[in-house]
Amino acid sequence: SYVLTQPPSVSLAPGKTARITCGGNNIASQNVNWYQQKPGQAPVVVIYYDDDRPSGIPERFSGSNSGNTATLTISRVEAGDEADYYCQVWDSSSDSWVFGGGTKLTVL
Amino acid sequence: EVQLVESGGGLVKPGGSLRLSCAASGFTFSNAWMSWVRQSPGKGLEWVGRIKTKTEGGTTDFAAPVKGRFSISRDDSKNTLYLQMNSLKTEDRGVYYCTTDNYPSGYSSGLAFDYWGQGTLVTVSS
Numbered sequence: 001s002y003v004l005t006q007p008p009s010v011s012l013a014p015g016k017t018a019r020i021t022c023g024g025n026n027i028a029s030q031n032v033n034w035y036q037q038k039p040g041q042a043p044v045v046v047i048y049y050d051d052d053r054p055s056g057i058p059e060r061f062s063g064s065n066s067g068n069t070a071t072l073t074i075s076r077v078e079a080g081d082e083a084d085y086y087c088q089v090w091d092s093s094s095d096s097w098v099f100g101g102g103t104k105l106t107v108l
Numbered sequence: 109e110v111q112l113v114e115s116g117g118g119l120v121k122p123g124g125s126l127r128l129s130c131a132a133s134g135f136t137f138s139n140a141w142m143s144w145v146r147q148s149p150g151k152g153l154e155w156v157g158r159i160k161t162k163t164e165g166g167t168t169d170f171a172a173p174v175k176g177r178f179s180i181s182r183d184d185s186k187n188t189l190y191l192q193m194n195s196l197k198t199e200d201r202g203v204y205y206c207t208t209d210n211y212p213s214g215y216s217s218g219l220a221f222d223y224w225g226q227g228t229l230v231t232v233s234s
Binding site: 001031033035037041042043044045048049052054055056084086088094095096097098099100101102 | 143152153155172205219
């Protein structure tokens with residue numbers, strides 16, 4: 001089955017730009033969704049279809065997808081962005097949704 | 109306001125069964141594909157399975173670890189989704205969320221899991 005690989009953690013200071021990667025074989029041929037999950041809460045979609053942003057999600061959140069890596073970029077990181085972030089794709093070879101292992105974003 | 113409220117979680121012995129429910133409101137439930145996603149304590153998200161709308165056959169898909177043991181059904185007259193879990197294993201423990209999966213009127217026009225419940229905890233232990 002399809003495997004998505006994310007770094008376990010990313011740490012940076014407020015105001016910096018966070019880039020969270022999601023690696024997968026030829027992931028550029030997939031449509032990638034990104035979810036934010038804060039402690040004790042259900043996930044929230046922050047990017048869908050590689051680079052679209054749902055209404056209500058700040059413009060600081062953006063997505064890209066090329067080659068074997070999809071990237072969630074969070075500009076001007078704030079303390080409130082601290083959360084776990086997950087990428088997701090539909091794997092048509094197994095008819096199943098696949099999540100990456102998740103990345104914990106820490107704002108120092 | 110869209111609401112998804114899961115119930116039915118609890119403690120069950122290995123090999124036992126449990127049925128989870130998800131009560132939906134605030135949207136046209138019959139038009140939404142629905143998925144179940146679980147999360148083991150301190151771990152990541154894992155998709156469990158989904159069901160399409162009745163007009164699209166009401167067919168189901170499942171993740172490999174639960175195929176043959178879990179089933180999903182829906183009662184559109186009650187706006188309720190179900191997850192029947194049989195032959196439970198310790199590794200099935202975790203919080204189970206129901207989500208919309210391909211709901212055309214959602215934030216992402218159905219391309220992502222737009223709405224989530226708050227989850228119900230399943231513990232499998234002897």
